[in-house]
Structure formats: C-alpha cells, structure tokens
Amino acid sequence: MLDINNLQASVEGKAILKGLDLHVKAGEVHAIMGPNGSGKSTLSQVLAGREAYSVDGGSVTWDGQDLLAMPIEERARAGLFLAFQYPVEIPGVSNAYFLKAAVNAVRKHRGLPEFDAMDFLTRVKAEMKAVGMKEEFLYRSVNEGFSGGEKKRNEVLQMALLEPRLAILDETDSGLDIDALKVVADGVNRLRSPDRALIVITHYQRLLDYIVPDKVHVLSQGRIVRSGGRELALELEEKGYGWIGDSGEVHHEPPASGATR
Amino acid sequence: MSAIDTWVAEFKARSAQLPGAGLPWLAARRQRAIERFADEGWPTRRHPRWQHSSLAFMEQQEFAAASGAGDAAAALAALRGGEAGHWMVFIGGCFNAGLSDIGALPAGVLIQSLAEAMVQRPDQLEAAFGEADDGDSPAALNTALAADGAFIHLGRGIALEAPIHLVFIAGAEERSRHLRNLVIAEAAAEASIVEHHVGSGTAASLTTAVTRIQAGADARIAHLKLQQENEQTIHLASIDSVQARGAHFASHSLSFGARLARNDIRTRFEGEACEALLNGLYHVDGRRHVDHHTCIDHARPNGSSREFYRGLLDGNARGVFTGRVVVARDAQRSDAMQRCDNLLLSRQAEADARPELEIYADDVKCSHGATVGEIDEDSLFYLRSRGLDEIHARRLLTYAFAADALERITLLPLRKRARAALLARLPGGELLEELL
Ligand SMILES: Nc1ncnc2c1ncn2[C@@H]1O[C@H](COP(=O)(O)OP(=O)(O)O)[C@@H](O)[C@H]1O
Ligand SMILES: [Mg+2]
Numbered sequence: 001m002l003d004i005n006n007l008q009a010s011v012e013g014k015a016i017l018k019g020l021d022l023h024v025k026a027g028e029v030h031a032i033m034g035p036n037g038s039g040k041s042t043l044s045q046v047l048a049g050r051e052a053y054s055v056d057g058g059s060v061t062w063d064g065q066d067l068l069a070m071p072i073e074e075r076a077r078a079g080l081f082l083a084f085q086y087p088v089e090i091p092g093v094s095n096a097y098f099l100k101a102a103v104n105a106v107r108k109h110r111g112l113p114e115f116d117a118m119d120f121l122t123r124v125k126a127e128m129k130a131v132g133m134k135e136e137f138l139y140r141s142v143n144e145g146f147s148g149g150e151k152k153r154n155e156v157l158q159m160a161l162l163e164p165r166l167a168i169l170d171e172t173d174s175g176l177d178i179d180a181l182k183v184v185a186d187g188v189n190r191l192r193s194p195d196r197a198l199i200v201i202t203h204y205q206r207l208l209d210y211i212v213p214d215k216v217h218v219l220s221q222g223r224i225v226r227s228g229g230r231e232l233a234l235e236l237e238e239k240g241y242g243w244i245g246d247s248g249e250v251h252h253e254p255p256a257s258g259a260t261r
Numbered sequence: 262m263s264a265i266d267t268w269v270a271e272f273k274a275r276s277a278q279l280p281g282a283g284l285p286w287l288a289a290r291r292q293r294a295i296e297r298f299a300d301e302g303w304p305t306r307r308h309p310r311w312q313h314s315s316l317a318f319m320e321q322q323e324f325a326a327a328s329g330a331g332d333a334a335a336a337l338a339a340l341r342g343g344e345a346g347h348w349m350v351f352i353g354g355c356f357n358a359g360l361s362d363i364g365a366l367p368a369g370v371l372i373q374s375l376a377e378a379m380v381q382r383p384d385q386l387e388a389a390f391g392e393a394d395d396g397d398s399p400a401a402l403n404t405a406l407a408a409d410g411a412f413i414h415l416g417r418g419i420a421l422e423a424p425i426h427l428v429f430i431a432g433a434e435e436r437s438r439h440l441r442n443l444v445i446a447e448a449a450a451e452a453s454i455v456e457h458h459v460g461s462g463t464a465a466s467l468t469t470a471v472t473r474i475q476a477g478a479d480a481r482i483a484h485l486k487l488q489q490e491n492e493q494t495i496h497l498a499s500i501d502s503v504q505a506r507g508a509h510f511a512s513h514s515l516s517f518g519a520r521l522a523r524n525d526i527r528t529r530f531e532g533e534a535c536e537a538l539l540n541g542l543y544h545v546d547g548r549r550h551v552d553h554h555t556c557i558d559h560a561r562p563n564g565s566s567r568e569f570y571r572g573l574l575d576g577n578a579r580g581v582f583t584g585r586v587v588v589a590r591d592a593q594r595s596d597a598m599q600r601c602d603n604l605l606l607s608r609q610a611e612a613d614a615r616p617e618l619e620i621y622a623d624d625v626k627c628s629h630g631a632t633v634g635e636i637d638e639d640s641l642f643y644l645r646s647r648g649l650d651e652i653h654a655r656r657l658l659t660y661a662f663a664a665d666a667l668e669r670i671t672l673l674p675l676r677k678r679a680r681a682a683l684l685a686r687l688p689g690g691e692l693l694e695e696l697l
Contacts, residue, residue, distance in 0.1 A: 048642075048646050049642075049645075049646070050642055051642075052638070071645075071651075072642065072645040072646055072651075073645045073646075073648050073649060073650050073651065075646075076645070076646055076647055076648040077648045082646055084643065087643070088639045088640050088642075088643040090640050090643070090644075090658070090661060091661060091664075091665070092660070092661030092662065092663075092664035092665060093657055093658075093660075093661045093664075097657075098644070098647070101647075101649055101653070101657075102647035102648050102649060105647070105648035105649055105650070105653075106648045109648070141661075158647065162647070162648070
C-alpha cells in the first residue's frame with residue numbers, strides 16, 4: 001500500500017531524512033520508534049504534505065500513486081490521516097464547523113452524500129462518546145484552550161470520523177494518562193481492517209501493550225536502522241535508545257527481515 | 262468637482278432652504294462652519310491627524326449626481342429582514358417617514374428626525390447640536406450642510422430593549438449626503454443604536470456623518486455602525502461621545518464599504534468611573550483605504566477604556582488606526598488598554614497602527630499593542646490536512662481572525678447582522694454560511 005524508497009528531506013537547508021525506506025501493506029500496523037530529533041515528525045509531516053519540508057530525493061508511492069505529487073487536501077480526501085504531535089489551535093473556528101467541513105470534504109470526494117446538520121450531530125456525538133469527549137467541545141474553538149489530553153482525544157475523534165485508509169499517529173500517546181492512552185489504542189484498534197494501514201509513531205513501548213503492531217522500526221538520524229517484530233519494542237524498552245548510538249551507523253545489524261508477527 | 266468653492270457655492274444655494282434655516286443660532290453656526298471649511302480646506306498629510314489619509318485628492322474629485330439609484334424600499338426590506346425594533350430610514354440624507362417604522366416607544370423616549378426636532382424643540386437642539394469648531398474641516402462641512410438625521414432622547418432610567426436602527430440609503434440625483442445624529446441619554450438610560458450606511462449604484466458620492474452622544478450618569482449606550490457604502494463613495498464620519506459619572510459607552514465600527522472611509526471616534530470621561538469599549542473591524546481591498554482615528558479622554562479618575570481594532574487588508578488596500586489616549590493629571594487609577602491587529606491578505610496591502618499616549622497622572626494602567634501578520638501556515642496546513650481545500654481554509658482563517666471582533670457585540674441579533682455583513686464581504690463567504 002505504502003512504499004517509501006530512499007526518502008530524503010530537509011528543512012531550512014538542514015538534512016533530516018537521509019534515505020529512509022519503509023514498506024507498509026494493507027491490513028498492517030507498523031510502529032516507528034526512535035529518540036527525539038531522529039526525524040519521526042518530519043517523516044509524518046512530509047507524508048501529509050507539509051510544504052515547509054523540502055523533499056530532496058527518493059519516492060513515496062501510495063496505492064500506485066505518487067503521493068508526493070498530490071496536494072495536501074487531495075491526500076486527506078484520498079484517505080491519508082495524520083494525528084499531529086502538536087495539534088494546532090484555531091481560535092474563532094468552532095470544532096463543530098471544522099469537523100463537519102472535514103467530514104463532508106472527504107465524503108464528497110468518496111462519492112458519498114454530505115451529512116446535513118442532524119446526521120452529522122448524531123454521528124459526531126456517538127464518536128465523541130467513544131473517545132470520552134464532552135459535547136461542549138463541539139462548540140469551542142478548535143483545540144483552543146484544550147489540555148494536552150483533550151487535544152489528542154480530538155485528533156482520535158477526527159480520525160474516527162474521517163475513516164482513513166492510511167493513518168499516521170505522531171506520538172499521540174505522549175503525555176497521556178492510562179485512560180487516555182486506552183482511548184487512543186481503542187481508536188486505532190477499531191480502525192484496523194484488512195484494507196487499512198496504520199503507522200503508530202511512539203516514544204514508549206507502553207502504547208504497544210494495547211496496540212499490537214505487525215512490525216516495529218527504529219528511526220535514528222533520519223533512517224530506519226532496525227526493523228523487527230513486537231519483541232524489538234520490548235528490547236528498546238529494556239535497553240533504551242543508547243545502544244543505537246549517535247551516528248545512526250553503529251550496530252548496523254542486518255534488518256530482522258521476515259520479522260515475526 | 263469637489264473643490265472647496267463648489268461646496269461654498271452649494272452652501273450659498275441651499276442654506277436658505279435647509280431645515281432650521283430660520284433659527285438664528287443655527288444659521289450663524291452653519292455660516293461660521295462653512296467659513297471655517299473654506300479657510301482650512303480638505304485636510305492633507307501636513308495635518309497631524311491626517312498624516313496617513315490625505316484628502317488633497319478631493320480638490321479634483323468629481324461627484325456626479327447619481328441617476329436611477331436602486332429601489333430604496335427593496336434595499337430596506339433586504340436589510341431589515343423582518344427584524345423588530347425602531348427603524349428610521351433616510352434616503353439621500355432626508356428622513357423618509359413612509360419607509361420608517363419607529364413603532365411603539367415607552368413614555369420618556371423620543372425618536373424623531375432632526376428636521377422635525379428643529380421645529381419642535383429648537384432649544385434642546387441648540388445645546389446638543391455641536392459647534393462650528395468641532396472636529397476637523399470635514400466635520401465643519403457637515404455642520405454647514407447637515408439637513409437631517411436622527412434625534413433621540415432617552416429619559417431618566419429608561420432602558421429601551423430593542424435597538425434603534427438608523428438606515429441611510431444613498432438617494433438618486435445627489436452627489437452628497439450630510440447627516441447629523443444627536444443622542445441624549447439621561448441618567449441610567451440604556452439603548453443600542455445602529456447606523457447602517459447602505460450603498461447603492463456605483464457612482465462616486467460623498468457622505469459626511471456626525472453622531473453626537475451624551476451619556477448621562479450610569480447610562481449605557483451601545484453604538485454599532487455598519488458602513489457598507491458603494492466602493493466609490495468617500496465616507497467621512499465622526500462619533501463624539503461625552504460620558505457622565507459611571508456611564509458606559511460601547512462603539513462597534515464595522516467598515517467594509519467606501520473607497521475611502523474615515524471614522525473619528527472620540528469619547529470623553531466627564532465624570533468618575535466611566536467605561537468605554539471601542540471595537541472595530543474593517544475589510545478593504547482594491548485600492549481602497551480605511552482610517553480609524555480614536556481618542557479617549559480620561560478626564561476624570563477611575564475610568565477604564567478598552568480598544569480592539571482588527572483589520573483585513575487585501576489587494577493594494579491600506580488600513581490605518583490611530584489610538585490616542587489622554588489621561589488628565591487628576592485622572593488617577595485610570596486603566597486604558599488598546600490593541601490593533603491586522604491580517605494582510607495580499608503582499609501589496611498595508612497596515613498602520615499608531616498609539617498616541619498622553620499621560621499626566623501617575624497612578625495609571627496603560628497598555629497598547631499592534632500586530633500585522635499573514636495567515637498562519639500551521640493552521641492552514643492543519644485544515645488542509647483534514648481535506649479542506651486551500652481557498653476554503655484561507656477563508657475560514659480570515660473569518661476566524663475577524664470573529665474576535667464580532668464576539669464583542671453583546672446583543673445577539675446585532676452580532677448576527679455584523680457576521681452576515683462580514684460574510685457578504687469576504688470572497689466565498691457563502692462557503693462559511695453555516696457559521697451563522
Ligand atoms: N521546522 C523546522 N525547522 C528547523 N529544524 C527542524 C524543523 N523541524 C524539525 N527540525 C529538526 O529536525 C530534526 C528532526 O525533528 P523531528 O522530525 O521533529 O524529530 P522527532 O519527531 O523524531 O523528535 C530535529 O533536529 C529538529 O530540530
Ligand atoms: Mg516528533
């Protein structure tokens with residue numbers, strides 16, 4: 001479904017992704033772990049189309065299409081969803097308007113009838129209940145004054161409403177208590193299906209107690225330096241990231257190909 | 262032409278027929294005012310209050326008599342949309358009783374046209390009308406030529422629930438309108454007054470408007486101005502308020518139309534513990550220009566003032582804000598806050614914001630701040646990453662920037678009107694209609 005080959009990206013002239021390869025099949029859940037500053041957010045933002053990052057080489061193919069050639073909103077409408085590490089606050093735009101505009105933009109693209117106000121409210125209220133958000137959050141400005149956990153729940157809510165085919169969660173679990181963490185995991189698990197793929201970026205293996213990944217990758221210095229099965233996450237938990245070394249070149253063990261499921 | 266002598270000639274031709282021409286004090290003030298106007302001429306950049314908005318071009322400006330301006334009754338119906346309240350309609354600067362609907366008023370409230378008031382209560386008018394020396398030269402031109410407007414008197418302690426709407430519609434066969442509104446609120450009276458300046462056609466014309474407000478002790482007066490003139494019009498207005506002890510005055514100035522719009526908004530705290538809110542929102546595009554020049558005179562202690570202006574500037578347009586705050590020596594414990602934030606929607610647009618603080622007291626809180634920025638890239642990316650196309654996302658963010666000013670309008674029907682007026686201005690506003 002998603003094939004990333006030798007991806008190189010920079011921001012303000014500083015190279016961040018330095019030849020990244022990643023292959024995700026439909027139905028799979030991949031976890032990407034790695035120390036701060038290794039390029040996890042850069043990868044997710046590049047996939048979502050953030051123009052501040054310049055792609056200097058490599059390719060990203062999504063269902064046979066050149067993902068990097070698609071405008072940001074086209075990616076979203078075609079089913080790509082990024083849960084932001086730092087969701088943006090937009091004063092003056094109500095969450096309800098924002099969510100409805102997003103859902104209808106995506107539905108329209110998929111040839112589905114747009115929701116009217118009633119249908120939308122029914123749907124959104126059910127999803128809000130599932131992520132443990134009070135109804136008042138509909139009438140507040142997008143993310144404005146939300147706590148860290150409330151912002152993340154709002155991301156999971158958007159993901160549930162937009163029903164993406166490829167979802168990327170960028171440290172959605174960071175800073176969450178165990179209840180909120182379960183909400184995130186539940187959101188991901190409900191989305192799991194044979195025609196969808198999910199990439200879960202996380203700093204801690206804790207989330208992977210609730211979301212069982214098919215593959216785990218370690219990102220360091222802009223490259224995937226190790227790939228493996230679930231046990232790789234446990235190993236990281238035990239040893240920390242120190243063993244990866246700073247150069248990203250150390251321990252260049254052959255990728256644990258054919259990692260266990 | 263709009264050269265000075267054409268206005269002097271117009272005054273000579275019309276002064277004998279102006280309403281109130283038979284009142285000696287009024288005739289004398291008008292005469293002095295036109296002389297002052299002839300003497301000072303249109304303000305240019307050399308004038309300290311007009312550094313950013315010269316009217317020198319007025320010497321060459323042609324104002325042709327507009328022919329066949331639109332159907333006023335239809336324009337009014339579209340504007341009013343069945344809303345209750347007290348409606349006074351002025352066409353081409355003159356009160357139109359047929360289209361107006363002042364409705365039932367509680368005892369102690371008087372709403373009538375200025376022309377009627379000149380006949381019925383000249384003594385009361387003499388005190389409230391204003392002097393030939395008030396304001397700058399455009400205000401003097403208004404003093405000389407103003408034929409009509411609203412006269413509103415609110416008796417002690419009376420709270421008028423529904424807003425008073427003053428609708429000024431450009432008329433056919435005219436090249437200028439000169440309006441003067443007088444509001445006298447006795448102690449503890451409350452009312453909201455809305456001025457609608459509605460354009461029609463495309464001909465260039467001149468509007469001058471002067472609104473004078475006296476807010477008695479503990480009175481609460483809200484003034485909302487929706488300026489939606491056609492985009493050739495020159496709109497020169499002032500709002501002057503004086504507040505007695507404990508009075509609360511709110512001014513909401515929404516300036517969307519006109520080629521050049523200038524609003525001089527002043528209030529003076531003549532008693533202790535007054536409060537003023539000056540809220541403004543403007544949107545200009547093309548080569549248009551808008552200038553708000555405010556002055557809050559903290560003449561007495563314990564007063565508090567808040568100013569919030571927001572500008573949306575597109576094309577080659579320019580928005581100017583000057584916020585003057587004067588705190589007199591004995592006006593201790595004054596609290597003045599001022600903000601002006603501008604959103605540039607094009608590279609060629611320009612915004613100027615200038616505070617002018619004159620503080621003679623020592624125990625005061627005074628702050629000011631101004632920003633000029635563009636649409637936030639992070640927000641734009643966030644919206645697009647959820648499937649909103651770029652144009653929709655930009656419009657939404659533009660609206661969101663302006664919404665801050667709308668939230669300060671406390672009366673909900675008026676806030677809705679202001680929002681509708683804003684959406685009508687924004688390109689693609691219909692995309693955002695569900696926000697209403
Ligand atoms: N917009 C930016 N401007 C400058 N440097 C950036 C920007 N975004 C990321 N970086 C730098 O790129 C590197 C990778 O950042 P990031 O992708 O956020 O890492 P991670 O998400 O793995 O913590 C860091 O050194 C960071 O400082
Ligand atoms: Mg990150």
